[in-house]
Amino acid sequence: MDDAGLVYELLNADAEDADTVVVLPGRYLDEVYLRAAASEEAPSARAVLLEPPRRIYRGRDVVGLRWYVDNIDGTIEPATFADALVAVELVVQHVARRWGPPRVIGEGQGGELALALALLMPESLAAVTAIDAVIPDVLGWQRAARRADGLPIRMVHRRTPVDPAGALELERLGARVVYADAHGFTSGPRLAEPAALRPS
Secondary structure, three states: OHHHOOEEEEEOOOOOOOOEEEEEOOOOOOHHHHHHHHHHHOOOOEEEEEEOOEEEEEOOEEEEEEOOOEOOOOOEOHHHHHHHHHHHHHHHHHHHHHHOOOEEEEEOHHHHHHHHHHHHOHHHOOEEEEEOOOOOOOOOOOOOOOOOOOOEEEEEEOOOOOOHHHHHHHHHOOOEEEEEEOOOOEEOHHHHOOHHHOOO
16 A cells, blocks of 8 residues: 555454555544544454545645645646546555455545546445545546446535535436435435436
């Protein structure tokens, strides 16, 4: 995993026949929530907790971390997004070779990277949980999406609105998508879609 150049923590490394969870935090490292989500997703799993590589400064103080640069207008800076995606992809490939396809849980920017992985390498994933995230829209990124036949994807929305267009894109590729709110309520994406997006 060192090839990716990311800082990580490995929990339950010696667990036999256990699922593996790769955890991608958001910019403010809601670590307690993410550890709980990983434990709920796969109790007694080994977990790889990654740390976003870029610091967020207020003056000289580090106030958070992030995977890539996003601008005030919401646009994503392509080069930093590509760097983050390649690094996370390397970790997932390493984990998949060593322990089998992992579950990936991401929040915020980490969730957006998790959804990008679902588009690019679904065969290397066991499942995806994306918390407060949408499929990222990056200038110049042409998603060469692959069939995600049966890949379970849970989109959890605690603070952000649902992303029915993203869910439909994933469904068209064969993923099994459900929505969940902060209290664990789940529903199919069609139940959460605005009427304008429902098939007539």
